[in-house]
Amino acid sequence: MGKLLDLINDPGDLKKINQSLLPQLAQEIRETIIETVSKTGGHLASSLGVVELTIALHYVLDTPQDKIIWDVGHQCYAHKLLTGRKDRFSTLRQHEGISGFPSTSESIYDVFDTGHSGTSISAALGMACARDLKKLNYKVAAVIGDGSMTSGIAFEALNNAGHLKKDLIVILNDNEMFISPKVGALASYLTRIFSNPAYTKFREEFDGFLKSIPKVGNKVHNIAKRFDENMRAIFAPGMIFEEMGFDYIGPTYGHDLNNLIKILQNITYMKGPVLFHIITKKGKGYAPAENFPVSYHGVDKFDIATGKVIKIAGERPSYTKIFSSTITQLGKKYNNLVAITAAMPDGTGLQDFANTYPDRFFDVGIAEQHAVTMAAGMCKQGLKPVVAIYSTFLQRAFDQIIHDVCIQNLPVIFAIDRSGIVGQDGKTHQGIFDISYLRLIPNLVIMSPKDENELRHMLKTAIEYNEHPVCIRYPRAEVLGVNMDEELKILPIGKSEVLKEGKDMAIFGFGFTVRIAEETATVLKEKHNISATVINTRFVKPLDTDLLKKLARDIPCFITIEENVLSGGFGSAIIEFLEQENMLSQVKIIRIGLPDKFIEHGHPEILRDKYNININSIVSRIIKKE
Numbered sequence: 001m002g003k004l005l006d007l008i009n010d011p012g013d014l015k016k017i018n019q020s021l022l023p024q025l026a027q028e029i030r031e032t033i034i035e036t037v038s039k040t041g042g043h044l045a046s047s048l049g050v051v052e053l054t055i056a057l058h059y060v061l062d063t064p065q066d067k068i069i070w071d072v073g074h075q076c077y078a079h080k081l082l083t084g085r086k087d088r089f090s091t092l093r094q095h096e097g098i099s100g101f102p103s104t105s106e107s108i109y110d111v112f113d114t115g116h117s118g119t120s121i122s123a124a125l126g127m128a129c130a131r132d133l134k135k136l137n138y139k140v141a142a143v144i145g146d147g148s149m150t151s152g153i154a155f156e157a158l159n160n161a162g163h164l165k166k167d168l169i170v171i172l173n174d175n176e177m178f179i180s181p182k183v184g185a186l187a188s189y190l191t192r193i194f195s196n197p198a199y200t201k202f203r204e205e206f207d208g209f210l211k212s213i214p215k216v217g218n219k220v221h222n223i224a225k226r227f228d229e230n231m232r233a234i235f236a237p238g239m240i241f242e243e244m245g246f247d248y249i250g251p252t253y254g255h256d257l258n259n260l261i262k263i264l265q266n267i268t269y270m271k272g273p274v275l276f277h278i279i280t281k282k283g284k285g286y287a288p289a290e291n292f293p294v295s296y297h298g299v300d301k302f303d304i305a306t307g308k309v310i311k312i313a314g315e316r317p318s319y320t321k322i323f324s325s326t327i328t329q330l331g332k333k334y335n336n337l338v339a340i341t342a343a344m345p346d347g348t349g350l351q352d353f354a355n356t357y358p359d360r361f362f363d364v365g366i367a368e369q370h371a372v373t374m375a376a377g378m379c380k381q382g383l384k385p386v387v388a389i390y391s392t393f394l395q396r397a398f399d400q401i402i403h404d405v406c407i408q409n410l411p412v413i414f415a416i417d418r419s420g421i422v423g424q425d426g427k428t429h430q431g432i433f434d435i436s437y438l439r440l441i442p443n444l445v446i447m448s449p450k451d452e453n454e455l456r457h458m459l460k461t462a463i464e465y466n467e468h469p470v471c472i473r474y475p476r477a478e479v480l481g482v483n484m485d486e487e488l489k490i491l492p493i494g495k496s497e498v499l500k501e502g503k504d505m506a507i508f509g510f511g512f513t514v515r516i517a518e519e520t521a522t523v524l525k526e527k528h529n530i531s532a533t534v535i536n537t538r539f540v541k542p543l544d545t546d547l548l549k550k551l552a553r554d555i556p557c558f559i560t561i562e563e564n565v566l567s568g569g570f571g572s573a574i575i576e577f578l579e580q581e582n583m584l585s586q587v588k589i590i591r592i593g594l595p596d597k598f599i600e601h602g603h604p605e606i607l608r609d610k611y612n613i614n615i616n617s618i619v620s621r622i623i624k625k626e
């Protein structure tokens with residue numbers, strides 16, 4: 001027999017398939033996802049966990065008129081396969097291929113762009129409000145994981161939705177995992193609900209009752225609801241969602257297609273906001289992902305038979321790894337050093353610190369805003385907090401950085417990983433705005449290391465420095481493989497390092513781009529006999545103003561290279577300074593950086609080539625003096 005998936009070009013085709021065959025379709029979808037991700041890398045475990053849910057939703061709802069919003073969106077692979085993208089699925093996350101996240105520019109079935117946790121309920125509620133005001137008639141469903149439900153914005157949306165009473169379906173996909181094992185009181189609460197045997201038995205019976213109800217309108221549902229409310233009062237403690245104004249259905253096993261379809265069909269007849277709580281297995285159907293969901297949350301290319309990630313020979317460790325070993329080492333000497341992560345102990349490299357100093361490690365859930373303000377509180381009372389958050393997710397905490405840390409000038413340390421181009425995760429994940437959004441904040445010190453050795457010195461410097469909050473920005477990249485100093489040094493704040501002297505131009509790199517600056521200078525010398533001074537800028541704030549003034553007097557042309565948008569970036573900082581000193585007219589400035597647009601997904605080297613952050617294009621721009 002041919003494949004069922006071959007018959008499906010859109011959800012209309014899915015509806016033509018006999019319900020009894022849907023488990024086979026689920027199997028085919030799983031195989032396709034595993035096969036593809038083994039070649040492209042991607043978010044495997046989360047996508048495998050929602051295959052049945054995805055089929056059931058498209059089977060029951062009438063998409064794209066009805067709207068499904070995937071929270072984070074990393075679990076959307078089955079959705080992509082069912083909505084016209086199976087032929088391009090092999091291009092997943094590749095440059096000019098399909099995105100690894102829902103993308104409204106890619107398909108009418110992707111109704112909202114997502115990538116950051118917790119936005120789905122707000123967006124869904126907004127669509128429900130628009131529907132009602134425009135007197136239209138469609139259903140809106142938000143699919144949100146138990147991890148993303150810990151985001152502040154998700155609570156804000158639940159609170160508002162319970163009050164507005166719009167028809168809205170929220171599906172809580174509870175796999176008891178975030179990227180790492182679940183944390184927080186809400187997660188424990190959800191576990192209590194479904195691990196209470198009396199309640200579980202009651203729920204099974206109630207689910208059976210609910211799915212046996214024919215589609216006859218509200219009357220039976222009202223009876224069912226009253227019955228449910230009474231029983232719930234006996235069996236379920238708290239009922240947080242009911243108290244917030246939702247009808248709560250569940251917990252239901254999320255891999256039984258018939259059950260899911262029947263319950264979803266009935267939910268579509270319910271009025272007001274409904275929260276459908278399903279229990280799924282992260283990585284479902286692929287043993288390595290089921291057994292090691294953390295490693296298979298986001299995975300590189302792997303061998304399907306063994307589950308082993310295919311390592312590139314000679315690969316060096318990442319900057320994250322160096323940050324990890326250094327903070328763990330420094331934790332020994334500084335016993336007021338504490339580390340905070342927003343649900344990413346592995347991604348940020350804090351897991352070793354957590355294992356070594358469990359009392360001084362805090363995983364706050366997907367709650368970047370809270371992480372920053374909590375760090376401010378800790379700092380105020382004499383601790384030295386390091387908040388490790390990826391550049392893109394720190395955007396969430398912009399106000400907390402200003403209002404809670406910088407106004408009070410608290411010496412919190414921000415370890416900002418994955419700054420610059422991150423690659424395959426694309427526009428929602430690029431770390432290309434942080435120089436701009438941080439540089440404008442008074443009191444903040446912003447530094448970036450030229451290599452892994454300097455990263456270690458910067459961490460030590462930041463810990464010893466108590467005058468201002470400090471940001472250390474480093475890339476998602478393997479390290480350069482330089483020699484490591486035995487002794488960690490304290491670097492002078494606001495001082496750059498001149499790596500090479502030349503008279504024709506000054507090339508400034510910041511962090512990752514210092515290497516590019518050095519290599520550009522070498523090519524300029526060898527091929528064009530241009531001699532360049534090369535500067536490891538180290539600090540974008542405060543700038544090394546003495547050095548800048550001296551260079552502006554002696555050298556006619558400055559080149560700045562950054563992996564950040566040009567608007568508000570580090571080249572702009574230099575222009576602003578020279579303008580303030582009335583020196584701008586003395587220097588020709590060429591800024592290399594990213595344009596005023598969102599940068600798509602693709603391998604970082606492809607993106608660097610496309611956006612001209614590579615040696616050849618920089619050299620040719622310099623020669624043309626553009």
Ligand SMILES: Cc1ncc(C[n+]2csc(CCOP(=O)(O)OP(=O)(O)O)c2C)c(N)n1
Pocket residue numbers: 046049072074075115116117144145146147148149175177178179282297342343344366368393396
């Ligand atoms: C604001 C924000 N912080 C961090 C992340 C990184 N992140 C991606 S998925 C994820 C865990 C999500 O857990 P859950 O919602 O339970 O989904 P699951 O992967 O378990 O299906 C995290 C922390 C993010 N996408 N957005």
